[in-house]
Amino acid sequence: MTRDAVVIGGGVSGLAAAHGLASRGHKVTLLERQTHTGGSAITERLGGFLMEHGPSTMNAHIPAAGQISSELGLDAQRCDLGVGVRNRYLVSAGKLSAISTGPLGMLTASYLSPMAKLRILADFLLPQRSGGKDETVMDFCSRRFGKEFAERIIDPMVAGIYGGRASALSVSAIFPKLVALEEKYGSVSLGAMHARREGGKMPGSRLFSWRDGIAALPRALALGLGNRIRTGATVRRISPCHGGFTIDLGPQGRLQAKSVIVATQAHVAAQLLAGLDPQAATAAGRIHAPPMAVVFLGYPRRQVAHSLDGLGFLTAEAENRKLIGAQFCSTMFPGRAPAGHVAVSAYIGGARAPHMARLPGPELIRLARSEFRDLIGAEGEPSIARVRHWPLGLPQYEIGHQGLAEVLRTTARRHEGLFLTGNYLAGPSVANCLHLAQETALAVHGYLEGRNDIQFRRSAAR
Numbered sequence: 001m002t003r004d005a006v007v008i009g010g011g012v013s014g015l016a017a018a019h020g021l022a023s024r025g026h027k028v029t030l031l032e033r034q035t036h037t038g039g040s041a042i043t044e045r046l047g048g049f050l051m052e053h054g055p056s057t058m059n060a061h062i063p064a065a066g067q068i069s070s071e072l073g074l075d076a077q078r079c080d081l082g083v084g085v086r087n088r089y090l091v092s093a094g095k096l097s098a099i100s101t102g103p104l105g106m107l108t109a110s111y112l113s114p115m116a117k118l119r120i121l122a123d124f125l126l127p128q129r130s131g132g133k134d135e136t137v138m139d140f141c142s143r144r145f146g147k148e149f150a151e152r153i154i155d156p157m158v159a160g161i162y163g164g165r166a167s168a169l170s171v172s173a174i175f176p177k178l179v180a181l182e183e184k185y186g187s188v189s190l191g192a193m194h195a196r197r198e199g200g201k202m203p204g205s206r207l208f209s210w211r212d213g214i215a216a217l218p219r220a221l222a223l224g225l226g227n228r229i230r231t232g233a234t235v236r237r238i239s240p241c242h243g244g245f246t247i248d249l250g251p252q253g254r255l256q257a258k259s260v261i262v263a264t265q266a267h268v269a270a271q272l273l274a275g276l277d278p279q280a281a282t283a284a285g286r287i288h289a290p291p292m293a294v295v296f297l298g299y300p301r302r303q304v305a306h307s308l309d310g311l312g313f314l315t316a317e318a319e320n321r322k323l324i325g326a327q328f329c330s331t332m333f334p335g336r337a338p339a340g341h342v343a344v345s346a347y348i349g350g351a352r353a354p355h356m357a358r359l360p361g362p363e364l365i366r367l368a369r370s371e372f373r374d375l376i377g378a379e380g381e382p383s384i385a386r387v388r389h390w391p392l393g394l395p396q397y398e399i400g401h402q403g404l405a406e407v408l409r410t411t412a413r414r415h416e417g418l419f420l421t422g423n424y425l426a427g428p429s430v431a432n433c434l435h436l437a438q439e440t441a442l443a444v445h446g447y448l449e450g451r452n453d454i455q456f457r458r459s460a461a462r
């Protein structure tokens with residue numbers, strides 16, 4: 001068998017895993033079913049606008065993000081958040097209200113009642129929870145900071161970042177640092193103060209992108225991989241064979257490799273693993289990804305009343321808005337709109353309102369326009385309007401997720417040479433995907449080296 005590894009899926013996860021193997025000298029082939037690589041990282045330039053239809057930001061707090069930017073020579077076109085980003089907004093009583101970060105700001109915020117502010121402080125005094133059962137983000141935050149804070153601040157955040165509901169997602173899966181602070185210090189707030197004093201990093205994000213948008217990353221990875229990539233190649237089945245695996249591409253034939261990395265979405269992994277590792281297939285099949293729609297709108301500047309001096313806004317469910325949230329794209333990064341114009345994008349659906357994400361494009365544009373008219377005073381016809389439907393948006397890290405992820409991350413223990421990577425295992429952000437893909441490539445490298453070592457010893461002994 002001459003091929004060391006086949007990577008299935010050409011999103012950021014698969015590309016980064018293949019890059020990690022190729023740069024260690026392994027013979028690798030990446031198979032992608034679409035005609036282009038990048039997966040959900042899709043950037044489009046049209047009429048002077050730069051539109052992100054999927055991810056729009058990289059989290060610099062995760063070292064893999066900055067490292068890959070340097071390694072691929074993308075630093076020259078890297079852009080950090082624009083100076084105009086002074087606020088993050090929350091929709092409160094039908095209006096945008098700047099979210100104050102830091103405890104003092106929170107205590108003077110207009111979007112929380114006096115009782116809710118007092119209740120936040122109770123976190124300093126409340127006893128630590130006993131018993132290690134997984135808890136939802138909503139239960140954890142309500143217990144520590146009160147229900148109003150959890151519903152008005154945390155749930156919108158969870159909807160904006162994970163497309164999910166705080167009442168369903170597992171706190172230990174998505175905010176493990178908060179759980180650890182409670183465990184170590186008895187109080188999240190006390191823990192955060194200690195951690196800051198000790199120079200530790202708090203959960204957070206520092207965002208960046210590139211001049212040509214997020215798609216610059218998969219493009220650079222794909223360029224480096226060159227003819228190791230085969231697009232338009234849909235994997236139908238993986239089966240074990242002597243010395244490795246056979247990868248069945250239906251009418252396009254078969255490939256063989258010593259190892260396989262499945263780097264697809266969870267539901268595809270479930271199908272591909274069904275005959276091979278039923279335990280992993282069942283676990284992958286239990287990870288849902290509700291639909292999401294992204295509506296990008298560009299307006300002449302004079303048609304929008306709001307200063308757009310922020311990242312965008314989030315909405316609490318009780319506000320009954322049609323949008324989960326929105327980004328002020330042209331404030332966030334340079335070059336997102338032509339001179340004299342602004343660009344905003346709306347996020348619709350997710351676990352909160354999956355049916356809304358399935359509405360036809362023109363209906364979604366109508367909804368987004370009407371919400372932007374109400375909330376940021378965007379009047380008249382937009383200069384550009386584009387919709388992207390994601391039938392399966394972001395994977396939901398629900399209660400019990402860590403058990404599922406454990407089963408999925410240990411496929412190689414049950415089937416030597418079989419590895420998984422992707423956004424449903426160790427965090428959905430692009431930076432999380434990069435980090436896990438690099439770890440996976442290292443594990444595959446270790447496996448291949450060990451295997452070669454055994455073969456070398458066997459042939460030397462003959």
Ligand SMILES: Cc1cc2nc3c(=O)[nH]c(=O)nc-3n(C[C@H](O)[C@H](O)[C@H](O)COP(=O)(O)OP(=O)(O)OC[C@H]3O[C@@H](n4cnc5c(N)ncnc54)[C@H](O)[C@@H]3O)c2cc1C
Pocket residue numbers: 008009010011012013014031032033034037038039040041053054055056057058059233234235236263264265268292294390393394421422423428429430431433
């Ligand atoms: C609307 C939206 C907004 C987001 N915003 C952000 C953000 O701002 N910041 C951030 O960090 N993250 C964001 N994310 C999350 C992030 O974009 C994704 O989690 C990440 O890009 C996933 O990469 P991946 O390679 O794991 O999966 P994917 O990008 O889904 O790639 C999987 C690939 O596998 C291929 N494939 C599937 N089946 C087969 C098969 N049988 N054979 C061959 N190939 C196959 C698919 O065609 C696809 O290309 C967002 C996601 C969405 C949907």
